[in-house]
Amino acid sequence: MHPRAVIKHKKGFGQQGFTLAETAIALAVIAIVIGALVPTFLSIRVAEQSRATAQNLQSAMRAVAAFVHSAGCLPCPTDVMNGTAGWGIVRGDTRDNPPSCAACEHAVGHLPFCSLGLPESFAKDAYGHWLTYAVDTRLASFVAEGSNTQLPVFGTTGFCNSSVMPTNALTVAISNGQPQKNIAVMILSHGANGRGAYVNVQQSDINIERLPFPNTVPTCSIADQTGAERCNARGKDNTQFVAALPAQGADPFDDVMLYFDRNALVTYLGNKPCETEWK
Numbered sequence: 001m002h003p004r005a006v007i008k009h010k011k012g013f014g015q016q017g018f019t020l021a022e023t024a025i026a027l028a029v030i031a032i033v034i035g036a037l038v039p040t041f042l043s044i045r046v047a048e049q050s051r052a053t054a055q056n057l058q059s060a061m062r063a064v065a066a067f068v069h070s071a072g073c074l075p076c077p078t079d080v081m082n083g084t085a086g087w088g089i090v091r092g093d094t095r096d097n098p099p100s101c102a103a104c105e106h107a108v109g110h111l112p113f114c115s116l117g118l119p120e121s122f123a124k125d126a127y128g129h130w131l132t133y134a135v136d137t138r139l140a141s142f143v144a145e146g147s148n149t150q151l152p153v154f155g156t157t158g159f160c161n162s163s164v165m166p167t168n169a170l171t172v173a174i175s176n177g178q179p180q181k182n183i184a185v186m187i188l189s190h191g192a193n194g195r196g197a198y199v200n201v202q203q204s205d206i207n208i209e210r211l212p213f214p215n216t217v218p219t220c221s222i223a224d225q226t227g228a229e230r231c232n233a234r235g236k237d238n239t240q241f242v243a244a245l246p247a248q249g250a251d252p253f254d255d256v257m258l259y260f261d262r263n264a265l266v267t268y269l270g271n272k273p274c275e276t277e278w279k
Helices: 020-071 262-267
Strands: 107-110 132-135 170-174 182-185 185-189 198-200 207-210 241-244 256-260
Touching: 020 185, 020 207, 020 241, 020 256, 170 185, 170 256, 182 256, 207 241
Parallel strands: 170 241
Antiparallel strands: 107 132, 132 185, 170 182, 185 256, 198 207
């Protein structure tokens, strides 16, 4: 047997590792690439959150329309301070079989997702904030004349009742446009900044609090639409909302809302509109 030859190679200049200068240049290039990609990733994320929020609003409104078609009335909001027993149920009613059509305690609250057959995630926007849900309370209680039911939806009784007067109906002030009146239902996301939205105090509970407004945000004025985000977060019986133009700075606005009058609502599932006019 021949003894195993051990050959040692001496490293030449071309076989050396990266120098500190080369490493620094490589890291700098990587940092530049990441810096260029981050805004793109952020814009994609913002666009996806916006799309998901709009999708939740549409899904919730379809469920409300289906409820109206089935029960003949609007589902009342769940009270914002309601406990776990009635959470997600119309009016927060804790009875085994709460009535679908009855007087609402408040015009504004949370989406009654359980009564609508929706998962809890559909009662929030893509930013993790609870959606605000508002109704014309006259369309949630009995409005049929001489009848113990609100069905049918169409005709001169029930949801399309011709005698319902527009007292305290929901309205939305529009930027550069005429106020939208006689709105039947509205579902609102308080946007990415979440100002005025309700959020869970802890991740695992439904003890909720409203996100505060900075002192720099102006107070609400429906007339000239300043402090519009404050206008959309004024309480359980607020029936006047604002759809302002998107804005940042001292008076930001990124709320997103979907609202229908009763004609639009009953046609949302392909039905014909009410045959009567809002008086």
